[in-house]
Amino acid sequence: MKSPIYVALDTPDIDRAKAVATRVKQHVGGIKLGLEFFMANGRHGVHEMAEVGLPVFLDLKLHDIPNTVAKAIQALRPLDPAILTVHAAGGRAMLEDAKAAAAAGTKVVAVTMLTSLDGADMRSIGLAADPHEQVLRLAELARESGVDGIVCSGEEVSAAHKAWKDGFFVVPGVRPAAGKSADQKRVVTPRAALDGGASVLVIGRPITQADDPDEAARAIEATL
Numbered sequence: 001m002k003s004p005i006y007v008a009l010d011t012p013d014i015d016r017a018k019a020v021a022t023r024v025k026q027h028v029g030g031i032k033l034g035l036e037f038f039m040a041n042g043r044h045g046v047h048e049m050a051e052v053g054l055p056v057f058l059d060l061k062l063h064d065i066p067n068t069v070a071k072a073i074q075a076l077r078p079l080d081p082a083i084l085t086v087h088a089a090g091g092r093a094m095l096e097d098a099k100a101a102a103a104a105g106t107k108v109v110a111v112t113m114l115t116s117l118d119g120a121d122m123r124s125i126g127l128a129a130d131p132h133e134q135v136l137r138l139a140e141l142a143r144e145s146g147v148d149g150i151v152c153s154g155e156e157v158s159a160a161h162k163a164w165k166d167g168f169f170v171v172p173g174v175r176p177a178a179g180k181s182a183d184q185k186r187v188v189t190p191r192a193a194l195d196g197g198a199s200v201l202v203i204g205r206p207i208t209q210a211d212d213p214d215e216a217a218r219a220i221e222a223t224l
């Protein structure tokens with residue numbers, strides 16, 4: 001069975017990204033390239049990484065007016081990413097236009113509440129709801145807008161999945177039982193995220209910062 005793990009290659013260094021991707025290839029189902037990589041290496045870098053032979057999740061978390069997001073996604077079409085992120089908080093029209101602009105084979109997923117935020121952070125930006133409630137509200141908006149799924153933490157994925165049976169659920173903030181949370185605040189284990197209904201587990205530092213990334217990915221995969 002294909003691994004649900006997408007390894008987050010959060011580095012500006014394309015040689016390092018390639019080296020890690022090549023080492024962990026047998027134990028992951030795909031690679032995630034985010035802002036740090038894209039700012040440094042652009043579209044050319046994404047093309048090069050595709051040569052590793054794994055599906056590419058392009059995590060640019062687009063968030064702007066509908067026209068700007070749609071045009072940005074059209075410009076990304078030649079890269080043919082398997083998964084692409086936008087922010088659910090961009091609203092219904094932005095989500096609809098994002099989905100319409102993407103290639104048929106690209107899953108557009110809406111980021112709900114970042115896993116680095118907790119209830120206190122939400123109050124500080126004027127959101128009265130708790131993370132759970134806010135994720136479910138944005139998941140409903142995403143479903144109605146016709147995108148393929150959402151990004152949420154493992155703490156909310158089970159409830160979100162119950163409300164959207166055929167949704168695609170991306171869960172970051174995933175840590176092995178003894179793993180360091182670092183800047184992540186809503187964290188679960190890989191097994192718990194899958195049990196909750198995650199389609200994809202995004203795992204970065206627990207693999208990329210390990211002395212032996214291949215062994216770290218293998219050990220995580222063995223817990224699934």
Ligand SMILES: O=C(O)c1cc(=O)[nH]c(=O)n1[C@@H]1O[C@H](COP(=O)(O)O)[C@@H](O)[C@H]1O
Nearest residue numbers: 008034113114115151172173202203204205
């Ligand atoms: O969209 C994401 O992938 C994402 C959403 C979110 O709410 N939280 C989150 O951590 N991520 C990404 O998931 C990865 C997590 O990395 P680690 O904390 O190193 O496992 C990073 O690349 C983040 O950009």
